[in-house]
Amino acid sequence: MAEKTYRVIQWATGVVGSAALKYFIENPTIELVGVYVTNPEKVGKDAGELVGLPATTGVKATSDIDAILALDADCVLFSPSMMTPPLEQVCALLASGKNVVSPAGPHLPNKWLPEETRRIEEACAAGGVSFHGCGIHPGFSGDILPLTLARLMSRVDCVEVSEIIDKVRNPMIYTEIMGFGADPEELLANPRRSPETYKHFYSSMDMIARGLGKEIDNVTVKFEVSRATKDIKHQFGEVKAGTVGGQHYEWTAWCEGAPLIVYHFYWQLGTDLDHLWEEGEAKYRVRIKGEPPLECHLMSMEDEDGRHPFLGLPWTGLVGCTAVGAVCDAAPGIVDHVDLGVVEPKGLVRR
Numbered sequence: 001m002a003e004k005t006y007r008v009i010q011w012a013t014g015v016v017g018s019a020a021l022k023y024f025i026e027n028p029t030i031e032l033v034g035v036y037v038t039n040p041e042k043v044g045k046d047a048g049e050l051v052g053l054p055a056t057t058g059v060k061a062t063s064d065i066d067a068i069l070a071l072d073a074d075c076v077l078f079s080p081s082m083m084t085p086p087l088e089q090v091c092a093l094l095a096s097g098k099n100v101v102s103p104a105g106p107h108l109p110n111k112w113l114p115e116e117t118r119r120i121e122e123a124c125a126a127g128g129v130s131f132h133g134c135g136i137h138p139g140f141s142g143d144i145l146p147l148t149l150a151r152l153m154s155r156v157d158c159v160e161v162s163e164i165i166d167k168v169r170n171p172m173i174y175t176e177i178m179g180f181g182a183d184p185e186e187l188l189a190n191p192r193r194s195p196e197t198y199k200h201f202y203s204s205m206d207m208i209a210r211g212l213g214k215e216i217d218n219v220t221v222k223f224e225v226s227r228a229t230k231d232i233k234h235q236f237g238e239v240k241a242g243t244v245g246g247q248h249y250e251w252t253a254w255c256e257g258a259p260l261i262v263y264h265f266y267w268q269l270g271t272d273l274d275h276l277w278e279e280g281e282a283k284y285r286v287r288i289k290g291e292p293p294l295e296c297h298l299m300s301m302e303d304e305d306g307r308h309p310f311l312g313l314p315w316t317g318l319v320g321c322t323a324v325g326a327v328c329d330a331a332p333g334i335v336d337h338v339d340l341g342v343v344e345p346k347g348l349v350r351r
Ligand SMILES: NC(=O)c1ccc[n+]([C@@H]2O[C@H](COP(=O)([O-])OP(=O)(O)OC[C@H]3O[C@@H](n4cnc5c(N)ncnc54)[C@H](OP(=O)(O)O)[C@@H]3O)[C@@H](O)[C@H]2O)c1
Pocket: 012, 013, 014, 015, 016, 017, 036, 037, 038, 039, 042, 079, 080, 081, 082, 083, 084, 103, 104, 105, 134, 135, 136, 137, 138, 139, 312, 313, 316
C-alpha cells in the first residue's frame, strides 16, 4: 500500500533536532527537503553526516533563513535552542505556507499566552496551515498520556505526574545553570526555574482538566531543595557537600477545592543527599488516584549496562516527528492532541 508522504524541513540540530533529523531521513513517509543550522561548521554538510548516517541525502544544511522560507515544504520541525524566543520565526514559517511542529513551544491553547496565541493564529490563517507544540513534558507525559490512561478508570480523584531524573546517571549540560551546587538558601530565594514556569505547562494541565469535563480554578507552586551530604562529581563538574544536590518543583492545579493535577519534578544528583525524595531509574510516572487507582511508568528499555537512560530529549523530537502527518492533514489553526485524534505513526515498521 503506497504511503502518503510529507516534505519536511528540520530546523536546528541540537539534541532534540538531531533525533528528529535522523527520523526524517530514515522514515519512508518523509521526504527531507531542508535543514536549517546556526553552527557555521555544519553549514554545507549533508544532512546524513550531521546525524551519523551516510552523506547521501542530497540535502545540505544551510543557515540562510530566506532559502528555508522559499522551500516548498509541508512541515517544519522547529527545535532551536531554548535561549531563543522563537515566535518571529515560527510565524514567518507558518505564513510561508508550512505547518510547524515545535518542541520549542509555545504549547497552546493556553490562557496565559494570549499574544502568542493571537500571532500564531494569524500566521496559520495567512499560510492556511497548522501549528502544534510538542514535547515529552509539556506535550505528552502530563497530558495525552494521563488522559488516555484515565479511560481505564471509573472515578478520578487526582492525577499526579512525576519527572524523576538522577543527573549523575543522566548528565545534562544545564546542571550548574539549574542551580545544583548553589547555596541552598540563595536557590530557595531565587529558583532557577521561575515560579511562573508552570504557565508554559498550563496547556497540558488544562487538556487533562477539560478532558475530564472540569476547569482549573488556580495553580499553586512549591519548591524545595536537598543538600549534598558529601562532594558529588558529575560529568560537567562537582557539587560540594552542603550545597544544593536535589531539587523538587511541585505545581498543583486545583479544582473545586481539591488538587486535581499535580506535577512533580524530582531532579537529584545521585543519592548522597540529606533528603531523597525518589530513588531509581529516570522516568515519568503517572499515578491516578481514584477507582481503580492506576500507576504507569514511562522509561527507556534497559541498555547493555543494565540502566534505563533518560530519553526525554529524543522523545521530545520523536513525539513531534510522529505527529507531522496528522498536523499537515489537520484543518488550519492551532492543533493539540485532542484535535489530532489518534495519531497513526506511519513508516516506523521497516523490515
Ligand atoms: N517540551 C519538552 O518536553 C521539551 C523538552 C526538551 C527540550 N525542549 C525544547 O526543544 C528545543 C531544543 O532543545 P535541545 O535540547 O535540542 O537544545 P540544544 O541541544 O541546545 O540545541 C538547540 C540548537 O539550536 C540551535 N541554536 C543554537 N544557538 C541558537 C540561537 N542563538 N538561535 C537559534 N538557534 C540556535 C543550534 O542548532 P545547530 O547546531 O543546528 O546550529 C543548537 O544545536 C528547545 O527549545 C527546548 O526548550 C522541549
